[in-house]
Amino acid sequence: xxxxxxxxxxxxxxxxxxxxxxxxxxxxxxxxxxxxxxxxxxxxxxxxxxxxxxxxxxxxxxxxxxxxxxxxxxxxxxxxxxxxxxxxxxxxxxxxxxxxxxxxxxxxxxxxxxxxxxxxxxxxxxxxxxxxxxxxxxxxxxxxxxxxxxxxxxxxxxxxxxxxxxxxxxxxxxxxxxxxxxxxxx
Numbered sequence: 312x313x314x315x316x317x318x319x320x321x322x323x324x325x326x327x328x329x330x331x332x333x334x335x336x337x338x339x340x341x342x343x344x345x346x347x348x349x350x351x352x353x354x355x356x357x358x359x360x361x362x363x364x365x366x367x368x369x370x371x372x373x374x375x376x377x378x379x380x381x382x383x384x385x386x387x388x389x390x391x392x393x394x395x396x397x398x399x400x401x402x403x404x405x406x407x408x409x410x411x412x413x414x415x416x417x418x419x420x421x422x423x424x425x426x427x428x429x430x431x432x433x434x435x436x437x438x439x440x441x442x443x444x445x446x447x448x449x450x451x452x453x454x455x456x457x458x459x460x461x462x463x464x465x466x467x468x469x470x471x472x473x474x475x476x477x478x479x480x481x482x483x484x485x486x487x488x489x490x491x492x493x494x495x496x497x
Contacts, residue, residue, distance in 0.1 A: 407440065
């Protein structure tokens with residue numbers, strides 16, 4: 312099964328205008344109760360996520376779906392292994408952060424939609440989320456530390472925000488210095 316292409320802000324030739332316009336768009340709420348189209352969108356996102364072993368999370372806009380849906384690993388982040396079963400990841404539909412606690416922690420983050428770079432981003436170490444699960448049932452859950460960071464990162468995608476928008480220190484491969492300097496100064 313071919314995996315869905317993840318949209319990127321740039322490729323080796325420069326800025327991806329078409330992908331960028333999709334990634335920068337604010338996503339729309341999924342209708343409740345979940346209709347057939349929404350269930351299919353959730354499944355497409357999950358299939359895309361499960362088809363990768365290089366992602367902690369994935370948001371629907373990253374595969375061209377303009378809906379408020381995210382999927383993320385909830386354990387085994389150190390192992391670049393395939394997810395074994397459905398208890399290894401979670402799906403949030405129409406997620407909202409209802410509480411953010413603690414002093415923000417700064418860490419370098421990567422993103423499939425911003426290939427080959429990392430940016431320092433400050434995020435809350437504890438969040439509470441209200442959302443729907445994949446079956447359309449209301450959930451309210453608290454997340455901590457790395458999982459909280461991943462969720463905040465994925466929720467940014469739903470609003471068209473990416474790691475490059477944070478203005479933190481930028482890290483990229485030395486052999487791509489000229490490319491990224493031109494990209495970010497242009």
